[in-house]
Amino acid sequence: MSVLPFPVEDRYYRFSQYLRQQFGERVYRVSLDAGFSCPTRDGHLGTGGCLYCNNRSFSRDRANNLTPVKTQLIQGIEIARKQHKADKFLAYFQAYTNTYGSIKELERLYRSVLDVPDVVGILIGTRPDCVDDNILALLNDLQRETYLSVEYGIESVYDKTLEWARRGHTFKTSRQTIDKTKNLGIHVGGHIIFGFPTESRSEILDSASVLNETGLDALKIHHLHVVKKSTLADLYQKTPFPLYNEADWIVLISDFLERLNPNIVIQRLVGDAKPGTLITPQWTMKKTQILQKIHSELERRQTYQGYFLNIGI
Template sequence: MKQQTYTWGHTKRYNDFPTYFRSLFSERVQKVSVDAGFTCPNRDGTKGRGGCTYCNNKTFKPTYCNLENSVSHQVQQGIRFFEKKYKSMRFLAYFQAYTSTWAPLENLIPLYEEALQHPKIVGLVISTRPDAVDEALLDYLAELSQKVYVMVEFGLESHLNQSLEKINRGHTFADSVWALEQTSQRSINNCAHLILGLPGETRSDWLDQARVISQLPVKNLKLHQLQIHKETVLEKQYLQTPEQFQLFTADEYIELVVDYLELLNPKIIVERFISQAPPGMLIAPKWGLKNFEFVAKVEKRLKERDTWQGKKISKRAKPD
């Protein structure tokens, strides 16, 4: 029996990022993380103090990302690590720690371009907040994207302003819409990052989020389950009032992801479904699943339910 080919051009039941990325580059491309010493507007007092309630940057920063090392040294260390596994590779410099646009443009440009000096670096991925970019920066990135791959990754986290306030984000969803529209208008690759399971939100909210996001110019999407990490405000809240939290089992979250995908614009490329913190930093939930294992379970469940990304978007409501 011949497999169905979907609107995104292949037989996978969702528009997955690895397949898309292989279509862009002739060889394997890997991100290497860079910490350039940024802070955040809700840490330095511009918008607030203390940062987001869930955030502990130690959960995703490699050991070679040491501020004692220059950007170029961190890039080289990251490349050496991955070159041990794969001989033929190119790399993207991933400015991941904190808000990687939170500095004057004249300070940002040398940092980004230092990373691009390495001959195996073919582009940048810049992690930031929707309220931490301006038109001058975006104009520069638009020009840069004519020469190399550029993606700006925005932490939206929720489409509900009450949730954004509760987790101390310091911006509104209107800021998120503006940032996505501005990058899209300049043909800059963007990525929306969203957390499913924030306190006070419901299943109905998360499925409505899929509908809302589907109407926006989102190129790539990163989802992940709410996790409680050590040394965060969320840890204290969880220990004090655990009943306020709805932490998913792996099976519950798989069902939610499949339901979410059914309502998601098929043009949106899905980069990931889950986040993985080091076991020593994670309080809950503890699933014991690697990313590739979770993806396989989602793909299995999509097949079992005979469903796919965008299946439940009616033709009248289907985004352009």
């Protein structure tokens, strides 16, 4: 029996709790768009993007018209100081595939934010098939200088789903890249989507044990939604399929958390669409209300993240 890394009253391992444990104070993520593309967009693996992805900014001019990341970061910090009362910040390379470039370009980019005052580390979101040994060596160097976390888009542990979603990689690739990254002692997060028509409810719940085996440090969970200008939007219009409503999502996520290793930090439990892009499902509750309901559901059951894994409290 081991001890939960979070107060049982929290019911799951919140990212805010982890950041306080790591840095001793409130830390806020500032999202950055460094102008990268993705292999499913630029022709290497496809041109339409992953099935569910909004293609709104598929413009060739996008990268040229972006504000430099350092300026984005400084401006984001100014806003976060006022709106979120944070004093320390993580530079979050979030948009698209943030390791999809030359080593020289990546090194220049990542290092460009390290000397911004009150920045305590960097988060890098990317695809598991876009990280080779040279990039891992760079990340290994960086983690010696600052806090570093890499977030991989796993999206599903089932190849049938990855194929349907036109991801262009398998779960084996995710598994291998996570292993290599963790072997270097780098903090690894994963991103997963539930609600694909290719997966049953029990298959979704079975994902918990598969993800537990990967040794992931953190996890973001999204519900599948259909957004404008995605390939999925056309497909859904022709052949609609059931999507999660709020009530079923709250029960699903509560069931899933009970099966998930309690040492995995939860960074997200519900998806977000950019304003004006969502087609369906149109949920009426705000994100904070859904999080509150998941908490209440686990409280009602008197359970918590990892409850079924015989982890003591």
